[in-house]
Amino acid sequence: MATNEVIKVLKERGFFSQCTDEAGLMEKLKSPTRFYAGFDPTGPSLHCGHLVPVFAMAHMQKAGHLPVVLVGGGTARIGDPSGKTEMRQMLTIDQIKSNVEEFKKQLSNFIDFEQGGAMIVDNADWLAPLNYIEFLRDIGRHFSVNRMLTFEAYKKRMETGLSFIEFNYQLLQSYDFLELNRKHDCALQIGGDDQWGNIVSGMELIRRVERKESYGLTFNLVARSDGKKMGKTEKGAVFLNKEMTSVYDLFQYWRNVDDADVGKFLKLFTFLPIEECDRLGALEGAEINAAKEILAYEFTKIIHGKEEADRAREAAKAAFTAGGSADKSGMPSKEYTFDQLSEGINIVDLFTETELCSSKSESRRLVTQNGAAVNDEKINDPNTVINSSYITEDKDIILKAGKKRFFRIIVI
RNA sequence: GGGGAGGUUCCCGAGCGGUCAAAGGGGGCAGACUGUAAAUCUGUUACUUCGGUUUCGAAGGUUCGAAUCCUUCUCUCCCCA
Numbered sequence: 001m002a003t004n005e006v007i008k009v010l011k012e013r014g015f016f017s018q019c020t021d022e023a024g025l026m027e028k029l030k031s032p033t034r035f036y037a038g039f040d041p042t043g044p045s046l047h048c049g050h051l052v053p054v055f056a057m058a059h060m061q062k063a064g065h066l067p068v069v070l071v072g073g074g075t076a077r078i079g080d081p082s083g084k085t086e087m088r089q090m091l092t093i094d095q096i097k098s099n100v101e102e103f104k105k106q107l108s109n110f111i112d113f114e115q116g117g118a119m120i121v122d123n124a125d126w127l128a129p130l131n132y133i134e135f136l137r138d139i140g141r142h143f144s145v146n147r148m149l150t151f152e153a154y155k156k157r158m159e160t161g162l163s164f165i166e167f168n169y170q171l172l173q174s175y176d177f178l179e180l181n182r183k184h185d186c187a188l189q190i191g192g193d194d195q196w197g198n199i200v201s202g203m204e205l206i207r208r209v210e211r212k213e214s215y216g217l218t219f220n221l222v223a224r225s226d227g228k229k230m231g232k233t234e235k236g237a238v239f240l241n242k243e244m245t246s247v248y249d250l251f252q253y254w255r256n257v258d259d260a261d262v263g264k265f266l267k268l269f270t271f272l273p274i275e276e277c278d279r280l281g282a283l284e285g286a287e288i289n290a291a292k293e294i295l296a297y298e299f300t301k302i303i304h305g306k307e308e309a310d311r312a313r314e315a316a317k318a319a320f321t322a323g324g325s326a327d328k329s330g331m332p333s334k335e336y337t338f339d340q341l342s343e344g345i346n347i348v349d350l351f352t353e354t355e356l357c358s359s360k361s362e363s364r365r366l367v368t369q370n371g372a373a374v375n376d377e378k379i380n381d382p383n384t385v386i387n388s389s390y391i392t393e394d395k396d397i398i399l400k401a402g403k404k405r406f407f408r409i410i411v412i
Numbered sequence: 413g414g415g416g417a418g419g420u421u422c423c424c425g426a427g428c429g430g431u432c433a434a435a436g437g438g439g440g441c442a443g444a445c446u447g448u449a450a451a452u453c454u455g456u457u458a459c460u461u462c463g464g465u466u467u468c469g470a471a472g473g474u475u476c477g478a479a480u481c482c483u484u485c486u487c488u489c490c491c492c493a
Binding site for chain 2: 252255256257258259260262285286287288289292316319320359360361362365366368369370371372401402403404
């Protein structure tokens with residue numbers, strides 16, 4: 001594959017949104033090119049919503065280009081106003097540091113840092129020591145407030161209020177691009193569509209200061225067809241860290257995407273061949289469930305490895321297929337001693353203890369509304385006591401909340 | 413610095429002395445229908461040892477009784493300088 005064919009791949013897979021100079025970039029990408037995308041470590045883990053640029057980077061690397069992952073240890077201390085309606089809360093420096101470490105670890109699932117050329121950098125390294133006066137004089141002079149105010153990102157914030165510190169975010173991101181261009185000859189910045197303004201202004205800065213051409217490429221902001229943000233559930237983001245989102249839950253998140261999104265997501269969030277993604281996405285009726293399972297499996301495999309993905313898939317099968325002998329070990333679980341169960345535990349307490357419900361009121365409500373089941377039998381009396389008589393042949397008890405949430409009690 | 417408007421339960425947003433754990437909508441959860449889909453309909457949505465207990469920016473105060481009145485503080489937005 002020619003190294004510039006990646007553009008075609010990105011287009012076909014649904015990444016490509018805008019490019020500052022497509023013909024020029026095609027030419028540039030004929031030879032291995034260093035490019036970067038930035039991630040602000042404002043949380044303790046990456047989540048599914050971060051992943052479009054990450055997958056794009058992986059495709060780029062496969063095509064022979066040299067990825068630079070920029071972790072915004074410096075910019076995280078400010079907050080990007082684009083697309084946000086509220087100012088970001090400030091993080092402590094220690095928090096940011098530990099977030100940066102976690103990001104590095106997670107990104108190495110996608111990007112091979114062993115290979116020459118790929119690298120990860122932290123912009124705190126050059127932003128933190130900046131001198132205000134010098135920065136204003138050398139960098140700030142190239143920015144026009146009038147022009148900045150024409151950017152969509154700022155226009156929106158003019159309504160709700162924009163602090164000066166956030167207004168400066170664009171300068172810092174532009175400076176990042178300049179810095180990477182100078183130090184590593186990085187000629188391309190990629191990112192979500194909301195980054196367009198920031199990317200363009202970085203290019204302009206490079207042109208003014210270095211008299212060099214650089215490129216920008218943005219990706220579609222992926223929304224689910226129900227309009228919700230990608231990778232978010234009502235309970236919060238779906239994280240890649242398995243302490244925060246269990247492997248099983250991650251699997252289930254993708255297993256439950258909307259029909260209309262399956263083909264699109266396969267292309268964006270797996271590395272399966274395009275034709276395969278299209279074929280799977282076109283399945284109709286109940287058949288599309290097979291495609292969803294593949295999506296969930298492939299995705300989980302990338303993040304947590306084959307073994308964990310297998311377990312999650314088996315656990316889901318065990319939960320949703322009646323009477324199966326599938327392996328239940330991937331299901332969320334907790335151990336109870338035989339003695340504890342002999343004494344008996346009230347069903348409301350049990351559902352709360354297992355975190356299927358977050359409070360007893362909620363648990364009671366669930367039971368009363370006929371949403372709770374033990375070993376597939378509905379129980380709607382909140383006074384029911386679960387004791388050893390419920391233990392199955394497999395030495396476990398399967399709790400079910402609603403139709404989709406399962407929990408396994410393992411008897412020891 | 414001066415003047416004005418405002419901070420209500422997950423979100424938006426009513427309430428402006430008791431009938432308020434607080435209308436309505438959104439979202440969520442559950443039930444029916446299904447394909448572990450969507451759409452739709454129904455119920456539900458602070459916590460609880462089910463006696464009660466904490467909620468309406470924060471702290472005080474008035475009152476038998478406050479989200480609602482008063483004082484101070486705090487934050488946000490708008491106008492003037």
